[in-house]
Amino acid sequence: MKKLILILAFASIFQVLNAQVTTETYSNKNILGGSFSFSFSDNYGFFPEAGIIFVGLEDFNVTSFRVSPYFGREITPHITLGLKFDYNNHKMEQDREDLGQLLLHSKVNLNVFGLGIFSRYTFNPENKFNLFVEPYFSYNKTNREHKIDNVLDSKEESNYIKLGVGVGALYSISNSIRASVKVGAMEYLNGNKESTNEKSTDFSHFGTSFNLSSIFFGFEIIL
DSSP, X not given: OHXXXXXXXXXXXXXXXXXXXXXXXXXXXXXXXXXXXXXXXXXXXXXXXXXXXXXXXXXXXXXXEEEEEXXXXXXXXXXXXXXXEXXXXXXXXXXXXXXXXXXXXXXXXXXXXXXXXXXXXXXOTTSSEEEEEEEEEEEEEEEEEEEETTEEEEEEEEEEEEEEEEEEEXXXXXXXXXXXXXEEEEEEEEEEEEESSSOXXXXXXXXXXXXXGGEEEEEEEEO
8 A cells, every 4th residue: 555655646746747847948957966975873773675673782883875876857947857876885793792602793784776767846946045856766786795703694685676755955056066965755665685594585665764874965067
C-alpha cells in the first residue's frame, strides 16, 4: 500500500510538471552541479539500503561520505529535469570483547552506487534565494564487507530501487553560479540482498530521512 501511494504521488507530480511545461515559456538552460555530505556518529548507524541498524552500541563509530554529481536541463524557470549519479561510503568500527577475554576490532565498509533521474520544481526562480522540491528515482547497488581484526568475516551485495522526494534551497551567487543545500524528506526502497553467511532476502523501507548525513551542500553552474 505504501509503495502504491508513493508511486501515485510521483505520477501526480510529473503530470503537474508536464502540464506546466506545455503552458510556460521554455528557458532551455543546462545545469551542471554536485552536492556532498559528510558526517560522524557515535553508537548509532541507520542504513536501510544494506539492512543495517545500530543503536546504542558501545564504542561504535560511523563515518559517512556521500557525493552526488548531476546534469539537468531547465525546461522552464520553474522546472528542471535531469540525471544524477550517487556514491556513498560508510565506515563502521567497533572494539569489542569476545567472551569477556579477547578484544576484537570489528570493521564494516559499505559502498553504495546509484544512477537515477530527478525533477525539480522551484517556487520563486526570480529571487536570488529560492526554495524547491525534488522528486527522484534511482537504481542502486551496494557492496559490504565485514572484517574482524582485518580478516574477512562476511560479504554482502544488494540491488534496489529508490523513490524519494527531497526539499532544498538555492542561492544565486552570480548569473551562472548557484549554491545549494538540500535534505532528503521521504523515500521508499525495495530490493534484494545476498550474503556469504545468509540466504538471499528481499527488503523494503519507507520513511523520512532527516539527519546530518541526509543534508547535502553543493554548487551548480548554468551552462
